[in-house]
Amino acid sequence: MIITIHRGINQIGGCITEIASASGTKILIDLGHNLPEGENRDNDPLDKIENIDPILDGVSAVFYTHSHGDHVGFEAVIDKKGIPQYIGRLSKKLLQLQRGNILYYHPTPELRASKKAIDNFTTYEANKPIKICDITITPYYVSHSAPDAYMFVVECDGRTVLHTGDFREHGYRGKGLKPTIQKYIVPRNIDVLVIEGTMLGRDDSRMISEATLYEELTELMRKYKYVFVMCTSQDADRISSINHAVATVGGRRMLVDGYQYKVLEAFEKELGQGNFLCYQYKRKHYFRKNWSNVLDKDCKRGFAMLVRNNCNFRKALDEMMPLLDKEQCCLVYSQFKGYITPKHSAFMQNTYDFIHTFDWHFMYLHTSGHASRETLEMVCKNVKPKMAIIPIHREARSDFRELNLSEELKNKVITQSTSIEDIKIVVK
Ligand SMILES: [Zn+2]
Incomplete structure (x- = not known):
């Protein structure tokens, strides 16, 4: 061999x-x-x-x-x-x-x-x-x-x-x-x-478990009415933590775009069976363009929204952010920290600019x-x-x-x- x-x-x-x-x-x-x-x-x-x-x-x-x-x-x-x-x-x-x-x-x-x-x-x-x-x-x-x-x-x-x-x-x-x-x-x-x-x-001294991350997310959602989360679209566990936190806080939805919706459906079909109901994303909601409708009808009590750095999301956020109270908005960055750390070899200016586009509260919450x-x-x-x-x-x-x-x-x-x-x- x-x-x-x-x-x-x-x-x-x-x-x-x-x-x-x-x-x-x-x-x-x-x-x-x-x-x-x-x-x-x-x-x-x-x-x-x-x-x-x-x-x-x-x-x-x-x-x-x-x-x-x-x-x-x-x-x-x-x-x-x-x-x-x-x-x-x-x-x-x-x-x-x-x-x-x-x-x-x-x-x-x-x-x-x-x-x-x-x-x-x-x-x-x-x-x-x-x-x-x-x-x-x-x-x-x-x-x-x-x-x-x-x-x-x-x-x-x-x-x-x-x-x-x-x-x-x-x-x-x-x-x-x-x-x-x-x-x-x-x-x-x-x-x-x-x-x-x-x-x-x-040296990641803070290697928390996904379950702890869920608890911290829940706390954050109790504090902020509108929580935007930037995470990998295909990380089933991370999105389960978000969905679970949304469900625990109650009365809210997890807003996703059409692509993310299809990904979640694939997770539900392949993973969300038997003992793994955590992979059923019951709070998911496919958002469509009319923001005042979304906010007045579907999300009166707040939301968590999965966001990615692309022109569609930038456009959506440009339209939506003026309608929200900034004090109640928080962006959770839930990916490798190197991408947003200036001087790190993996630093991405584009991503850094995206997370600083709006005057929202910022939180880093991730685990490996x-x-x-x-x-x-x-x-x-x-x-x-x-x-x-x-x-x-x-x-x-x-x-x-x-x-x-x-x-x-x-x-x-x-x-x-x-x-x-x-x-x-x-x-x-
Ligand atoms: Zn890998």
């Missing part, structure tokens, strides 16, 4: 992992864009076809852990080469909605090709193995800020690899992580653990979609890989050996190319 980390050993986002069997079958796990630095989305060397061609050479399938843009991004190129692409069913639906929405405003040939490629994606299901020649891949559900995320157990040549993708232990389904590992992963006797380490390099140090330790200790721990999706200066692990496990941390018995590890 050969494990190649094409990208991700020393960066967050844009991770590409290849697993090849001795007979030459090759699969890729995730192939997305580098995370944007500021507003510059064009800094990805893989945007040049001559750089992506060698990575795709001889690949039999691409498996995506979830739908975030740093994991899925080159679907049209891959589709054109006839390489099958696999993803979870809800992730496929969310990508179709997202690409379809952009296509509506920007009908370019590139976006059409992207949409067509996503329509061709094959979907996998949790706990159901898929065979690609002599490689078997089994997805297991994990909690993340994307609602349909998986880790993979990959088996070939009598060896097993666990690739975690992005994950966390909180969120409304995060508690399932440890039982899943103990029930399904431990018995597989994992040889190599490929694990994300996003939070290792971020990634595993805390304690969760990373729990996974390493429980999985106890026999041969290697390969940390990816992490800052270059972070060190897995700083975690509270046994010396035996620390000695298995690998960040450079090496061979262990019959497993070759290539780090690019």
Whole structure:
């Protein structure tokens, strides 16, 4: 078996992992864009076809852990080469909605090709193995800020690899992580653990749970009648917290636009069943243009409104804000703080300007979609890989050996190319 980390050993986002069997079958796990630095989305060397061609050479399938843009991004190129692409069913639906929405405003040939490629994606299901020649891949559900995320157990040549993708232990389904590992992963006797380490390099002392975030949101909604929330449209847990807070305060609605409404319907259909009624967004309300009507009829007692930084929302807010009492308005920014922190490498002037457009009260309220140090330790200790721990999706200066692990496990941390018995590890 050969494990190649094409990208991700020393960066967050844009991770590409290849697993090849001795007979030459090759699969890729995730192939997305580098995370944007500021507003510059064009800094990805893989945007040049001559750089992506060698990575795709001889690949039999691409498996995506979830739908975030740093994991899925080159679907049209891959589709054109006839390489099958696999993803979870809800992730496929969310990508179709997202690409379809952009296509509506920007009908370019590139976006059409992207949409067509996503329509061709094959979907996998949790706990159901898929065979690609002599490689078997089994997805297991994990909690993340994307609602349909998986880790993979990959088996070939009598060896097993666990690739975690992005994950966390909180969120409304995060508690399932440890039982899943103990029930399904431990018995597989994992040889190599490929694990994300996003939070290792971020000193986020305030890593609150999604449930605590709900409580803080509720308090805020008691204080302000009109609460605008800027969060990722496809973060099912965050929107559940907002919807739940709206319901707790009572008499209010959660205003959403047409795109967001369709996304929520997809969450309800795929996630909001059985014990997970938190994914039924009962307070959602599709707002239409006539604001005085909305305010007098539907939202007399206030609202929470999901907003995004685009011209439609700017126009809507320009019309609506003069009708509201500013003292009762609050904007909650519920995304990565780096985007709105001047001098941070991820700073986005456009987003910064948007949140400062109006004279509303401002509040930062967010929690990460990634595993805390304690969760990373729990996974390493429980999985106890026999041969290697390969940390990816992490800052270059972070060190897995700083975690509270046994010396035996620390000695298995690998960040450079090496061979262990019959497993070759290539780090690019
Ligand atoms: Zn992600």
